Amino acid sequence: MSTITIPDSEPVSVIKTVALAGNPNSGKTTLFNAFTKLRQKVGNYPGVTVEKKSGTLVLAGDRVVNVIDLPGTYSLAVRSPDEQVARDVLLGRAADTPKPDMVVCVVDAGNLERNLYLVTQIQDLGIPIVIALNMMDEVERSQKSINIKKLSQMLGVPIVPTVAHQNKGIEELKKVIASGVKVNYTRGWRMAPDLEEDVDHLVRLLTREGMNKSEAFAEALVFMSQWPKLKNEEKATDPLKRFYKQELISQINAIQERFIAKGLRAKTAAIEARYDWIKYVIKESVKDLSKKGPDLTERIDAVLTHKVFGWMFFLGIMAGMFYMIFTVASYPMDLIDSVFGKLGEWAASLLPDGDLKDLIVNGVIAGVGGVVIFLPQILILFLFIGLLQDTGYMARAAFIMDRVMSKVGLHGKSFIPMLSSFACAIPGIMSARTIESPKDRLITILVAPLMSCSARLPVYAIMIAVLMPAANAFQKAGIMLIMYLVGIIGACVMAWFFKATLLRSQKPVFIMELPPYRLPSWKTVLFHMWERSGLFLKRAGTVILAMSVILWALMTYPKHPNLDEAQALQMSYAGQMGTAMEPLIKPLGYDWRIGIGLIGSFAAREVFVSTMSIVFNLGDEAEEGTLHEAFSSAKWPDGQPLFTPLVCLSLMVFYVFAMQCVSTVAVVWRETNSWKWPLFQFVYMAILAYLAALAVFQVGRWLGFS
Amino acid sequence: MAVSWLNQWFRPSSKAPSDGEISLKDMGAGHKAKILRLSGDDATAHRLREMGFRESALIEKNTDNGAIICKVAQARVAISKKLAQNIFVKDMGRVKNSMSEDLVLLSDMSVGQQGVIKDFTADNDDYERIVEMGVTPGEHVEIIRYAPLGDPIEIRVRGYLLSLRKAEAERIKVSVIN
Incomplete structure (x- = not known):
């Protein structure tokens, strides 16, 4: 690990900002963690849903350097938001992000060929580069040897061998960053002469507009390979438009016409030329004496993607994850519940009676408690996801499941978010980040809350008890299963519908790397859990808290001190809303009391049970048994029973489809970085729930059921 | 065009x-x-x-x-x-061993078969993503396996493993070696 090759480097300017770039699975995140420790900030790039991770690196002599962790990409072409962001940051075009003075390219030494492709693209941009040749331990174990000095010379870039998860090479990298690197780059690859000529022409046009040469070259290549990009009619949506004047655009278009005439090959000329050059560089600098037999990864894959064992392993992993989320998580969840209960009691004993006490105890503490209680499930889910990703199994799970998911237009990687949503849609939606395609990710987020989460269980349980009091556990489980199936079918249909209409994209290319299996790095997995749960608590927590307080206020005000709890609730804003809603929900078979329950459920579905206890005058801590008796004897004013079997079914179906969960709305807002999608999701799910419940009730009545 | x-x-x-x-x-x-x-x-x-x-x-x-x-x-x-x-x-x-001879679609190859990528079918604009992953004409590919349900396909190219759907593999023409 001691070889560092720095060809005649001398500091150009003092490095203030460093960007980390690299392919997915190259160990970039591990290196970022090693650099920044806990001095990290996670946010979003303005206007897009791409996550922005930055932090600080402390060099010798307490010098502090900004580190930006670019999204992991295979390329700098501008086809996905991730690539767009990486490119914009490197060119200094991203708002709120300083142009990096230096790029650390993280390269997987075991997969040099494809990893160096991105390096050649970054080199074009003319930014000083150092390569962190990562995972050198794997190369050293194999029969391969890399002549780092030669490689460095040929690429014109200093190379530091690293093993990021063992912290090897980090100090050496820091030294290179401290001293700075001179750009020492001559393009080693060439395309066909006619293409080179046209690219030259574009470069001349762009440099005349004041762009520097390397940037102009990089832009010219974009115009060559992505011709429809700068067509006039598309300009309005093209993020580049602010950099070009109209006449320049028409000149560029003229040259693009020539590329178009050259056909598809103009698109890939640069790609092929780069790979040809890389192949040559590798031939000169790498000796590969490894035997060509199946390696460990392939032997593992032979089992894990096997027709029989593959499924068994997959189902086993999923069952294990589910078990952990549902049962193991319930212990810390009960603990959190009782801690917040105690906290509420303690606060209640300290504070004088009145609105403030009520706000603190029932609004703030209950609201925050309602959020924090999901934390164990989130931690466990992200422990699993982190492990699956870090070992490389996640890609295999997507590989196995893709056929199934593609039937409804989803990606193989949509599977984990959908499955997790059975426990809770919040971690499910958060885990959709592993899906690269923004549209597939959005569809997954939109349909994930249709999977019946654990918060619906109490509602299903009480409704089933009212529906068939005499049924045995087996029959009750059957009804429960039907509700789960209704949700799954709904999710599939809606995913298919969105894919076919709203989010139609020209058939996106499904292409996914299957990285070699590796032992997970616990540090990386724990970092991942820490980061995800921190984000959840901080960002979603603030919104959920605010919403809880609003809901509390709706159910508390205006105050009617002389009335008992149930009457006061009826007179509150929430009660008035429930009463006002009655004409709307009467076709579903619901009265105003159920209306209040629906409004209360918006905080969280399980609140239905406690709200209904108050409505039926049973007090807050009613036993399920007494509530279901109260339900059974509840009547309409004309004496008809309220909770007929049809109403129970209709209500359950309503709960399957409706997005009655503030936390989910908040998380979708955070994940999509706009209010548009959570609002859309709320509305479509509300309409779906209403129509489905209406259909159940009205068709059921028409068929003669009660 | x-x-x-x-x-x-x-x-x-x-x-x-x-x-x-x-x-x-x-x-x-x-x-x-x-x-x-x-x-x-x-x-x-x-x-x-x-x-x-x-x-x-x-x-x-x-x-x-x-x-x-x-x-x-x-x-x-x-x-x-x-x-x-x-x-x-x-x-x-x-020409002997010419590009247009004996070309099969990548999606029609069987597990263990190897070949050299020759060409892409022209009817799609969207295949640079695949090319950028290193699936370029002249490169060697090997079919490693099909997913348990028959789709997607796993291939080896440039020394690493890549999976793509059959729909994508149908765009890639290969000259088979074995």
Whole structure:
């Protein structure tokens, strides 16, 4: 690990900002963690849903350097938001992000060929580069040897061998960053002469507009390979438009016409030329004496993607994850519940009676408690996801499941978010980040809350008890299963519908790397859990808290001190809303009391049970048994029973489809970085729930059921 | 693109080729040829010569979809059909192991089969993503396995494992080695 090759480097300017770039699975995140420790900030790039991770690196002599962790990409072409962001940051075009003075390219030494492709693209941009040749331990174990000095010379870039998860090479990298690197780059690859000529022409046009040469070259290549990009009619949506004047655009278009005439090959000329050059560089600098037999990864894959064992392993992993989320998580969840209960009691004993006490105890503490209680499930889910990703199994799970998911237009990687949503849609939606395609990710987020989460269980349980009091556990489980199936079918249909209409994209290319299996790095997995749960608590927590307080206020005000709890609730804003809603929900078979329950459920579905206890005058801590008796004897004013079997079914179906969960709305807002999608999701799910419940009730009545 | 194609289709050829002469555009893919003469204005001819299309040079026409790819003096050069109309050649027949021979679609290969990527079917704009992952013409591929439900496919290319759906693999033409 001691070889560092720095060809005649001398500091150009003092490095203030460093960007980390690299392919997915190259160990970039591990290196970022090693650099920044806990001095990290996670946010979003303005206007897009791409996550922005930055932090600080402390060099010798307490010098502090900004580190930006670019999204992991295979390329700098501008086809996905991730690539767009990486490119914009490197060119200094991203708002709120300083142009990096230096790029650390993280390269997987075991997969040099494809990893160096991105390096050649970054080199074009003319930014000083150092390569962190990562995972050198794997190369050293194999029969391969890399002549780092030669490689460095040929690429014109200093190379530091690293093993990021063992912290090897980090100090050496820091030294290179401290001293700075001179750009020492001559393009080693060439395309066909006619293409080179046209690219030259574009470069001349762009440099005349004041762009520097390397940037102009990089832009010219974009115009060559992505011709429809700068067509006039598309300009309005093209993020580049602010950099070009109209006449320049028409000149560029003229040259693009020539590329178009050259056909598809103009698109890939640069790609092929780069790979040809890389192949040559590798031939000169790498000796590969490894035997060509199946390696460990392939032997593992032979089992894990096997027709029989593959499924068994997959189902086993999923069952294990589910078990952990549902049962193991319930212990810390009960603990959190009782801690917040105690906290509420303690606060209640300290504070004088009145609105403030009520706000603190029932609004703030209950609201925050309602959020924090999901934390164990989130931690466990992200422990699993982190492990699956870090070992490389996640890609295999997507590989196995893709056929199934593609039937409804989803990606193989949509599977984990959908499955997790059975426990809770919040971690499910958060885990959709592993899906690269923004549209597939959005569809997954939109349909994930249709999977019946654990918060619906109490509602299903009480409704089933009212529906068939005499049924045995087996029959009750059957009804429960039907509700789960209704949700799954709904999710599939809606995913298919969105894919076919709203989010139609020209058939996106499904292409996914299957990285070699590796032992997970616990540090990386724990970092991942820490980061995800921190984000959840901080960002979603603030919104959920605010919403809880609003809901509390709706159910508390205006105050009617002389009335008992149930009457006061009826007179509150929430009660008035429930009463006002009655004409709307009467076709579903619901009265105003159920209306209040629906409004209360918006905080969280399980609140239905406690709200209904108050409505039926049973007090807050009613036993399920007494509530279901109260339900059974509840009547309409004309004496008809309220909770007929049809109403129970209709209500359950309503709960399957409706997005009655503030936390989910908040998380979708955070994940999509706009209010548009959570609002859309709320509305479509509300309409779906209403129509489905209406259909159940009205068709059921028409068929003669009660 | 469609417009230039229509133009070519409807425009009567300005000069009928003489005996044994055929324009590079009209010659079949996979054929070897000797350049006889260049037509068109001086600038065009000059440009073609610069690219290596000189009189009496030997060339190979590799593919013929959208653009024409030729092997000229060991380099692969892409030219438009319009330009190719200006190059008149003597067809020297099919090249052995030519690109257009024995090509199968990647999606039709069986597990363990290896081959060399030759070409992409032209009907899609969207395949650069695949090319950028290193699936470039001339590269070696091996089918590692099919997913348990038959789709997607796992391949090895450039020393790493990649999976793609059959729909994508159907766009890739391969010359099979074993």
